[in-house]
Amino acid sequence: MAISGVKNDRGEMRILENLDELRTDLADYIAELSEAAVKERGVFAIALSGGSLIGLMSKLCEAPYNKTVDWGKWYIFWADERVxxxxxxxxxxxxxxxxxxxxxxxxxxxxxxxxxxxSAEEATDEYTFVIRQLVKTRMVSVSDISDCPKFDLILLGMGPDGHVASLFPNHAVLDEKDEWVTFITDSPKPPPERMTFTLPVINSASNVAIVVTSESKAEAVHLAIDNIGPDNPSVPARLVQPTKGKLVWFLDKSAASKLDSLRFSE
Ligand SMILES: O=C(O)[C@H](O)[C@@H](O)[C@H](O)[C@H](O)COP(=O)(O)O
Structure with a gap:
């Protein structure tokens, strides 16, 4: 049976029995946030990542979501992009x-x-400018505690090394405090040139979801979620800590298999 809604100070954990259940739960979650944002602000500003995440969103393209979601109000961004x-x-x-x-x-x-x-640098400047214009017109909301944009939802995947977006372990990009969007030219995961939202922007979002599946990521999930000592840059996903927003982890059972709460409850 799926364990859903477990909460600790690393956010809410939704642990799903299999990928089919995860796809359904993720589609429900995104559709609900879209409805709430459209009701409150008239628009829904969502940032996507790459990797397996897109395939795991597939149920949104099917009934009932393809008919019930207010697609015309969606504004799409990328939390990271390969150059x-x-x-x-x-x-x-x-x-x-x-x-x-x-x-x-x-x-x-x-x-x-x-x-x-x-170039990566020019693309990053342009992307920052585009987001700035949309913040001005409030298509993207603004954080009341930082000058950062406040996306309604940022969707992230996580690599087996704990990276999210293009924020890689122990990389200087994790220290970026001033820019909204930045770029790297030495990504350990190919291709080397990437543009990425910075931690301040991710942590200013109203909602952040980290979607992780497979056994190969179980250790990184444990290091990112369990109480294993002070936060450190070797597991970037651990640094995802929305200041006022909500963090939700979508995990399949294999990815969750090394979590303390599961190991000790079975
Ligand atoms: O451009 C990218 O590489 C991604 O945005 C990246 O951050 C991805 O989300 C993770 O690497 C997880 O990818 P998988 O889910 O495919 O393992």
Missing amino acids: VAKSHSDSNYKLAKDGFLSKVPIVPSHVHSINDSV
């Missing part, structure tokens, strides 16, 4: 377009992907 052409198989934009955006009626002008025809 490659949008037609390249490494592109997070392409992944999301093929697997999700092309299957639901999102307004094309609401899709804010990075410029793939300039």
